[in-house]
Amino acid sequence: MVDSIFRVLTTFGEKVQDIFPSGIIGIFVALAIPATALSVYLLYSMRERVARRVESLSQELDVMTVQLSEAEKIGHFGSFTWNFENPQESLWSEEMYNLFETPPRRRPPTVDAIVELTHEKDREETKTRWQEAIKRPGRFSFAFRILVPSGKLKYLRVEGTTTLGGENKLRFLKGVMHDVTKEAEVDKAKSEFVSLASHQLKTPLTSLRWTMEGLLGGVAGVLTPEQAKHMNSVLQSSNRMIEMVNDLLNVSRIENDTLRIMPEEIDVCELAKSVYEEQRHRAEERKLNFTLNCQPSMPHMSADKSLLRMVFQNLISNAIKYTPEGRKVTCDVELGGAVKESLFVRVADTGIGIPKADQSRVFEKLHRASNAESLVTDGTGLGLYIIKMICQKVGGDVTFESIEDKGTTFYASLPLVWKKPGKDA
Amino acid sequence: MNEKKTILLVEDEAPAALALQGALTHHGYDVLVAEDGEKGLALAKEKHPDLILTDLKMPKMGGMEMIAELRKDEWGKDVEVIILTNMSEVEMLEKAMENKAFFYIIKGDSSMADIVSKVELRLQKR
Numbered sequence: 280m281v282d283s284i285f286r287v288l289t290t291f292g293e294k295v296q297d298i299f300p301s302g303i304i305g306i307f308v309a310l311a312i313p314a315t316a317l318s319v320y321l322l323y324s325m326r327e328r329v330a331r332r333v334e335s336l337s338q339e340l341d342v343m344t345v346q347l348s349e350a351e352k353i354g355h356f357g358s359f360t361w362n363f364e365n366p367q368e369s370l371w372s373e374e375m376y377n378l379f380e381t382p383p384r385r386r387p388p389t390v391d392a393i394v395e396l397t398h399e400k401d402r403e404e405t406k407t408r409w410q411e412a413i414k415r416p417g418r419f420s421f422a423f424r425i426l427v428p429s430g431k432l433k434y435l436r437v438e439g440t441t442t443l444g445g446e447n448k449l450r451f452l453k454g455v456m457h458d459v460t461k462e463a464e465v466d467k468a469k470s471e472f473v474s475l476a477s478h479q480l481k482t483p484l485t486s487l488r489w490t491m492e493g494l495l496g497g498v499a500g501v502l503t504p505e506q507a508k509h510m511n512s513v514l515q516s517s518n519r520m521i522e523m524v525n526d527l528l529n530v531s532r533i534e535n536d537t538l539r540i541m542p543e544e545i546d547v548c549e550l551a552k553s554v555y556e557e558q559r560h561r562a563e564e565r566k567l568n569f570t571l572n573c574q575p576s577m578p579h580m581s582a583d584k585s586l587l588r589m590v591f592q593n594l595i596s597n598a599i600k601y602t603p604e605g606r607k608v609t610c611d612v613e614l615g616g617a618v619k620e621s622l623f624v625r626v627a628d629t630g631i632g633i634p635k636a637d638q639s640r641v642f643e644k645l646h647r648a649s650n651a652e653s654l655v656t657d658g659t660g661l662g663l664y665i666i667k668m669i670c671q672k673v674g675g676d677v678t679f680e681s682i683e684d685k686g687t688t689f690y691a692s693l694p695l696v697w698k699k700p701g702k703d704a
Numbered sequence: 705m706n707e708k709k710t711i712l713l714v715e716d717e718a719p720a721a722l723a724l725q726g727a728l729t730h731h732g733y734d735v736l737v738a739e740d741g742e743k744g745l746a747l748a749k750e751k752h753p754d755l756i757l758t759d760l761k762m763p764k765m766g767g768m769e770m771i772a773e774l775r776k777d778e779w780g781k782d783v784e785v786i787i788l789t790n791m792s793e794v795e796m797l798e799k800a801m802e803n804k805a806f807f808y809i810i811k812g813d814s815s816m817a818d819i820v821s822k823v824e825l826r827l828q829k830r
Contacts (some may be wrong), residue, residue, distance in 0.1 A: 384742050435739035454705070481790065482717055486812045490818035498726035521812060 355458035380427040398424035434463035474531035477524045526661040542581045542697045548573035555593040574613040582697045593662045594626040602630030624691040634685040642667040673697045710734040716762040741765030755784045756827035760823035771803045
């Protein structure tokens with residue numbers, strides 16, 4: 280084919296040479312015309328090759344899209360891009376629509392629409408989490424429940440990244456959402472099992488405790504000092520078991536959202552004093568200078584007695600446990616806040632302190648600081664998690680300051696009036 | 705204490721009943737024990753105790769039903785009742801209040817000394 284084109288062009292060149300019989304122009308025309316023709320041909324064949332390549336790439340892309348879509352289906356995750364600069368370029372994968380059981384459309388639902396689909400109980404928190412994700416560039420991750428049109432309750436976990444543009448304006452939210460319903464259900468079953476088992480353990484443990492206390496009190500005759508010593512040791516062990524079972528029960532109540540708040544009128548100084556008395560012997564055993572200061576004009580509170588007691592017990596027993604012999608532990612109870620509307624509890628020790636590396640994880644469930652673990656081996660790492668949850672649930676908080684080897688001070692702030700959550704809360 | 709006061713203890717958990725009976729007897733009370741609400745109700749109507757200390761979850765008749773039945777009785781309508789409960793049953797306490805049972809003891813949180821002092825306090829107030 281090239282030969283025949285070349286021949287035609289050469290003949291055409293000779294004809295042109297007849298018109299321009301002499302000189303440079305003739306040579307130029309004779310050479311340029313076939314060269315141009317060759318270029319046209321090469322361009323044409325390249326275009327064909329590119330088209331074939333594009334077609335093959337597009338086929339590969341189709342295969343990959345199908346594969347990705349299948350993977351999303353199998354893995355129960357969907358991917359999303361919300362483009363805030365060009366909303367028309369926002370995109371949801373097919374599985375995102377499947378997760379929300381809604382038919383695919385040209386423009387995916389907005390973040391606000393997603394919040395609206397969230398389960399009533401999670402809505403406020405989910406809204407706050409999305410708002411935080413939108414404000415801060417970088418990764419975000421949280422879980423929430425949605426009610427889908429079929430009436431099913433789904434647990435979704437979103438993992439994504441936020442990209443900001445000029446003037447810190449939101450550009451993209453990109454990421455994936457997983458259906459973690461199965462995992463959540465397994466977790467719930469586990470938590471319910473722990474709750475049931477602990478509950479069943481509590482009845483015999485309580486009987487054991489009462490029997491020991493009765494025997495020590497002389498119900499079946501006065502005990503010899505040696506008998507009383509052993510009986511006391513059994514009582515201490517059973518009380519320790521009761522504490523652990525209570526911790527487990529409280530964790531499952533927190534996680535199953537069944538922690539009840541039963542406010543009643545409380546003389547907080549009296550409550551603090553009873554915890555102080557309860558813990559005093561432990562402090563004495565360790566020769567600690569242990570003091571309680573309760574502001575005398577303290578008004579009565581409306582709080583849940585056993586939950587408030589837990590806050591005191593936990594902070595004080597930790598301070599005693601982690602303070603070496605002969606040092607100091609102080610508990611101050613006073614009114615605080617702008618209009619004296621809060622109870623402030625400050626428990627300061629001069630103990631081992633919390634290493635810097637552990638400080639961010641102090642309130643994490645099951646976390647124990649490295650130095651605490653080596654000093655007291657039988658802690659569960661549940662206590663501070665529980666009281667943080669309690670304080671936050673009633674509208675307060677607990678924080679701390681600590682220097683390793685110098686000591687730790689915990690601050691709990693709690694409203695004077697605890698509200699009983701509504702039946703649906 | 706001028707005269708010996710009688711306490712009816714309604715509790716199906718035998719070791720707990722034994723421990724409570726022992727401690728309360730030791731503190732100078734006459735203690736009657738019933739292992740379910742049905743027996744408790746019969747014993748209460750027959751012996752007219754000064755105070756009833758009752759568990760909630762029991763076979764045959766639960767504590768709440770027993771209290772409701774008692775409140776229908778001429779004598780039983782005013783008898784002092786303290787409920788022994790577990791944390792998981794606290795939602796039942798509102799119902800208890802409707803039946804004029806205002807006092808309760810959470811078992812797992814209470815030492816024997818706590819229980820005895822609560823019982824003493826309620827009996828002094830009568």
